[in-house]
Amino acid sequence: MDAMTPTPLKEHQWLQRMVGAWEIETECVMAPGEPPVTTKSIEQVKPIGDLWVLGEGEGETPCNAHAVSRITLGFDPQKNRFVGTFIASLMPNLWLYDGTLDANGQVLTLDSEGPSFAGDGTLAKYQDIVEWVSDDHRIMKSQVLGADGTWNHFMTANYRRKK
Numbered sequence: 001m002d003a004m005t006p007t008p009l010k011e012h013q014w015l016q017r018m019v020g021a022w023e024i025e026t027e028c029v030m031a032p033g034e035p036p037v038t039t040k041s042i043e044q045v046k047p048i049g050d051l052w053v054l055g056e057g058e059g060e061t062p063c064n065a066h067a068v069s070r071i072t073l074g075f076d077p078q079k080n081r082f083v084g085t086f087i088a089s090l091m092p093n094l095w096l097y098d099g100t101l102d103a104n105g106q107v108l109t110l111d112s113e114g115p116s117f118a119g120d121g122t123l124a125k126y127q128d129i130v131e132w133v134s135d136d137h138r139i140m141k142s143q144v145l146g147a148d149g150t151w152n153h154f155m156t157a158n159y160r161r162k163k
Contacts, residue, residue, distance in 0.1 A: 008050040011075035011082065011101065014108075015053045017135065018045045018073075021162040028062045028155045037062035043159065051075070065090060073097065082108060086128075097128070107131045117144060117154075127151065136161040 008016075022043040027036040041059020048054055057069040073084035084097035099110035108130040116124040125145040132138050142155040 006051060006077075009075060009077060010105075012051050014101065014105065015073050015075065015082075016047060016050070017132065018053050018055065018138070019047050020045060022159045023162055024057070024059065024157050024159050026155060026157040029153075030062055041067075042162075048072075061090065082110065084110065086112070095126075 022045065024041045024043055026039050026041065028039070029036050039060045039062055041057055043055050043057040045053050045055045052072060052074040055069075055071040055073075057067075057071070059067065061067050067088050067090050069086065069088040071084060071086045073082060075081070076083045082097065082099040082101065084099075086095040086097065093114055095112045095114055097110040097112055099108055101108050110128045110130070112126045112128070113123050114126055116122045118124075127143050127145075129141045129143070130138055131141075138159045140155075140157045140159065141153060142157075143151040143153045146152050
């Protein structure tokens with residue numbers, strides 16, 4: 001791949017599947033033992049050329065606040081990794097993504113690090129796992145690495161393409 005005229009790879013084409021308008025229903029566990037809270041939001045994913053996508057989200061949070069978010073995703077051939085960023089209007093931190101695609105090409109696991117849910121100023125490891133169900137339905141599951149070394153699921157978002 002020439003740095004000045006890059007040819008999109010299969011990983012870039014995988015990301016282009018996200019382009020379009022999406023309705024999102026999210027279930028979030030706010031505390032252990034409590035039932036999940038369901039919210040609705042929307043996302044518009046736009047291509048940035050053939051190599052990147054930009055997702056612009058908007059909707060309500062489990063705390064009944066209105067939030068706006070932006071996600072960028074691309075693939076870095078030199079690192080052989082998916083890379084990206086995430087920001088939201090109610091979060092002061094920038095989330096950096098680093099991820100891989102499974103062997104079947106259906107599941108993208110994005111690793112990140114951010115403020116711990118403990119609220120004690122420490123950082124925790126997180127994963128956003130994006131799985132394609134069909135061209136019009138993808139699921140994102142979020143989990144955090146606990147002190148005991150196990151991953152704890154706290155959110156599931158179903159993205160359905162607007163018709």
